[in-house]
Amino acid sequence: MLPPIHHFGYVVEDLRRDVPRFAAATGAGPFLAIEHIPFDDVSYQGQPAVYDHSSAFGAWGPMIVELTQVHDVQPVGLRDSLVGPGGGVGHVAWLAESLEDEVARLRGLGFTPFHVGRTGPATAVWFDGGEQFGHPIEVLQRHDELLRFYEMVREAAVGWDGSEPLRVVAGAPA
Numbered sequence: 322m323l324p325p326i327h328h329f330g331y332v333v334e335d336l337r338r339d340v341p342r343f344a345a346a347t348g349a350g351p352f353l354a355i356e357h358i359p360f361d362d363v364s365y366q367g368q369p370a371v372y373d374h375s376s377a378f379g380a381w382g383p384m385i386v387e388l389t390q391v392h393d394v395q396p397v398g399l400r401d402s403l404v405g406p407g408g409g410v411g412h413v414a415w416l417a418e419s420l421e422d423e424v425a426r427l428r429g430l431g432f433t434p435f436h437v438g439r440t441g442p443a444t445a446v447w448f449d450g451g452e453q454f455g456h457p458i459e460v461l462q463r464h465d466e467l468l469r470f471y472e473m474v475r476e477a478a479v480g481w482d483g484s485e486p487l488r489v490v491a492g493a494p495a
Contacts, residue, residue: 330387349381380478
């Protein structure tokens with residue numbers, strides 16, 4: 322069985338401005354934000370890279386949505402591989418029981434990985450979605466700590482009254 326979409330993301334210019342606007346328009350939230358997500362390793366096409374970003378995660382009904390503000394990206398090829406602010410869906414993501422097996426499966430279907438990032442227990446591989454998707458695909462290794470963070474996002478939405486749509490958290494896996 323193929324993994325279902327876990328979350329989808331948009332790139333925004335400013336989390337502090339855009340999260341409240343997104344929450345007001347959609348009812349999604351509240352958004353738990355991790356600022357300047359630290360990476361243990363980050364690469365683009367197998368070479369060291371910089372991907373400094375902040376992300377905010379909120380529940381939109383049964384789905385999780387990630388709003389991302391990009392602060393710095395190097396090299397230019399990595400920047401160009403990402404969807405810019407207002408450019409539509411920034412990525413779709415799913416969780417894999419075996420990241421290695423899922424990477425091999427997607428490669429076998431002709432998708433090309435371009436970015437790998439690891440922060441704490443979270444490891445993600447990003448693929449060019451090509452003409453089929455028109456946006457990147459992110460595949461994350463399923464991990465208990467990561468699942469607990471996403472459950473915290475869902476629990477924050479239960480009974481949420483629309484107040485404080487952006488909430489910065491520290492030390493959470495991305």
